Amino acid sequence: MDWSFITEYYPLYIESAVLTVTIGGLGIILSVIVGILCAIARYYRIPLLNGIAAAYTELSRNTPLIVQLFFLYFGLPKIGIVFSSETCGVVGLAFLGGGYMSESILSGLLSVRKTHLEAAASLGLNGFQTMTNVILPQAASVATPAVCANVIFLLKETSVFSAVSLADLMYTAKDLIGMYYSTTEALTMLVIAYLIIILPVSIVFTLLERRLHRAGI
Amino acid sequence: MDNEDVVIEVKGLKKSFGENVIINGIDLTVRKGETVVLIGPSGCGKSTLLRCLNGLEPIQEGSVLLHGEPVEYGKRSLYKIRQKIGMVFQDYGLFPHMTVLDNVMLAPLKVQKRAKDEVKKEAMALLERVGLGDKAKSYPSQLSGGQQQRAAIVRSLVVRPDIMLLDEITAALDPEMVHEVLNVVLDLAKNGSTMIIVTHEMAFAEAAANRVILMDGGVIVEENPPEKFFKDPDTERAKRFLSTFSYSR
Numbered sequence: 001m002d003w004s005f006i007t008e009y010y011p012l013y014i015e016s017a018v019l020t021v022t023i024g025g026l027g028i029i030l031s032v033i034v035g036i037l038c039a040i041a042r043y044y045r046i047p048l049l050n051g052i053a054a055a056y057t058e059l060s061r062n063t064p065l066i067v068q069l070f071f072l073y074f075g076l077p078k079i080g081i082v083f084s085s086e087t088c089g090v091v092g093l094a095f096l097g098g099g100y101m102s103e104s105i106l107s108g109l110l111s112v113r114k115t116h117l118e119a120a121a122s123l124g125l126n127g128f129q130t131m132t133n134v135i136l137p138q139a140a141s142v143a144t145p146a147v148c149a150n151v152i153f154l155l156k157e158t159s160v161f162s163a164v165s166l167a168d169l170m171y172t173a174k175d176l177i178g179m180y181y182s183t184t185e186a187l188t189m190l191v192i193a194y195l196i197i198i199l200p201v202s203i204v205f206t207l208l209e210r211r212l213h214r215a216g217i
Numbered sequence: 218m219d220n221e222d223v224v225i226e227v228k229g230l231k232k233s234f235g236e237n238v239i240i241n242g243i244d245l246t247v248r249k250g251e252t253v254v255l256i257g258p259s260g261c262g263k264s265t266l267l268r269c270l271n272g273l274e275p276i277q278e279g280s281v282l283l284h285g286e287p288v289e290y291g292k293r294s295l296y297k298i299r300q301k302i303g304m305v306f307q308d309y310g311l312f313p314h315m316t317v318l319d320n321v322m323l324a325p326l327k328v329q330k331r332a333k334d335e336v337k338k339e340a341m342a343l344l345e346r347v348g349l350g351d352k353a354k355s356y357p358s359q360l361s362g363g364q365q366q367r368a369a370i371v372r373s374l375v376v377r378p379d380i381m382l383l384d385e386i387t388a389a390l391d392p393e394m395v396h397e398v399l400n401v402v403l404d405l406a407k408n409g410s411t412m413i414i415v416t417h418e419m420a421f422a423e424a425a426a427n428r429v430i431l432m433d434g435g436v437i438v439e440e441n442p443p444e445k446f447f448k449d450p451d452t453e454r455a456k457r458f459l460s461t462f463s464y465s466r
Contacts, residue, residue: 008455014387015336025323046378103368113310115306115308115309115310116310118273118304118306118310119304119306119310119311119312119369120306120312121271121273122271122273122299122302122373123299123300123323123324123328123372123373123376124296124297124299124324124328124329124376125296125324125327125328128261129327129328133312133323133327134312137314137315138314141314155308178449
């Protein structure tokens with residue numbers, strides 16, 4: 001192990017880690033929003049939107065992220081739509097994640113018992129009041145473990161960003177290997193960088209799930 | 218009889234699920250202060266009737282009027298009307314993510330937009346009245362079935378409904394808890410609450426009802442004051458039904 005290599009090049013990893021976290025974070029936030037919207041469209045079976053959301057969910061979950069990114073980065077410019085690498089990364093991750101989030105959130109919504117819906121209705125709550133006061137709080141605690149698993153999955157999926165010329169962690173490692181053949185050092189730092197990003201997220205989620213579990217909801 | 222006293226009026230109600238006719242023409246009038254007990258074999262349509270009175274089910278024919286206003290499934294006007302109808306379900310339906318007090322205060326605060334201090338005072342007074350004053354801050358999962366059901370009754374009462382609909386509220390409870398819940402209901406009946414109660418507890422029906430209605434096959438078979446119904450029913454069907462509650466060797 002060449003320690004001088006590590007001390008020399010670790011700033012590159014920090015730079016690309018920031019990019020991974022930024023693009024990944026934005027993509028994940030967007031995917032949660034897309035997921036909530038799709039889940040609500042499917043929960044209420046809103047005509048047209050229900051079908052679109054269901055079809056989108058299947059499409060996004062059953063195609064690889066790299067194909068989705070290629071489509072955004074190399075395909076769309078053919079019909080005159082050009083996105084930057086960064087935009088492709090965020091949109092691609094949100095496209096993939098939205099499908100997974102929608103499934104998880106929908107299962108949370110569907111877990112709310114019919115009696116609770118009827119109790120809310122008979123108390124005079126309207127649809128919106130029922131959604132915000134009765135359905136969402138219960139759905140959130142049911143969906144949280146699955147949503148957390150999705151977040152970690154999506155953070156790991158960012159490793160294909162380099163395919164659309166995003167200088168993320170994977171890109172930096174491949175670059176260094178290509179230039180200096182320091183495979184061991186470059187890959188070790190790559191693994192450590194991913195662990196530093198994802199392990200704390202994973203620990204926080206585990207604590208969160210334990211708390212929800214203890215609340216007995 | 219004075220028409221202003223009429224709280225709920227059902228005319229020619231018919232309800233079916235597909236081919237399956239559940240309620241086959243029912244007329245029913247409930248006046249202010251009356252406690253009407255609906256009894257009958259399982260599947261006779263009594264629970265469905267209650268659900269139709271609250272607009273939880275679409276009906277095929279006839280009408281349900283609350284103070285002359287139609288109760289119609291799926292209509293916007295339902296939100297307003299339902300505030301005047303309290304309903305308690307067999308499986309309580311307390312919201313698990315809220316404390317008992319928050320469950321009770323939800324509708325008065327969010328739907329009726331009443332002042333929080335006033336609602337809290339009323340909610341606590343009602344909880345005290347049913348013996349749950351010390352459980353206000355507990356979550357439903359920390360309560361016994363009987364306590365949950367009493368809390369659910371309070372949740373409906375605090376909205377100050379014109380009529381309470383109780384749908385087999387003790388069916389999921391063990392005998393001691395049945396007693397504590399039904400005592401609360403009996404207290405309401407004595408104090409002039411207007412109620413329609415679906416139950417299988419005959420002793421309770423006899424004590425609480427002003428009028429007992431026996432349903433079978435989606436129609437009303439017999440309708441009489443409890444003294445008459447339980448001692449000397451008019452119909453063979455009622456005699457047969459009541460005989461299933463007594464044993465001899």
